[in-house]
Amino acid sequence: MSVRVRRVYDDPEPADGLRVLVDRLWPRGVSKDAAHVDEWPKGLTPSAELRRWYHAGEGSYEEFAARYEDELAAPGAAELLDGLRESVREGPVTLLTSAKDPGRSHAAVLVRLLEEA
Template structure:
């Protein structure tokens, strides 16, 4: 199983496999053709409230991770997460984000959960 996290601003690579945008909003300055996104499951993204809370600096990354995992346990998100796990079992999956620090973002949390599944 190959699951990796990359910035959506990086050029696509053949090793990317299935390219999944995991941000709720479309990234600024990137055309849909250039991004080459295969899937955009908005139900897997953190809620607007959680995003605002985290970006306001009100909590730690660890607390954000716990809250995000709770959101992903909800029935709709859990079903989407299972689908992403199934895709990862079949081939490479690249989670795309516009986050400046992808390794400390929701995309890293999501990648870990997909790998664990």
């Protein structure tokens, strides 16, 4: 099982495997051709309300992660997460994000949940 996080602005690598964009909005300045995105499951991304709350600095990363996990437990998101888990079992998966600090973003939460399964 291999899952990793990379910034969508980084050049694709052969080891990326399935490239999954995990941001709700398309990243600025990146063409769809240049991004080499295989999947874009918007239902796996944090809600607009949660993103605004976190980026406004109103809470800690730990609280953001807990709230995001609650959102991922909803039926539609849970189904998408299960599908991504299956993809990870089949081969390498790279989660793509435009976050400046992927290690303290929703992508890191997804990696943890995928590795726990």
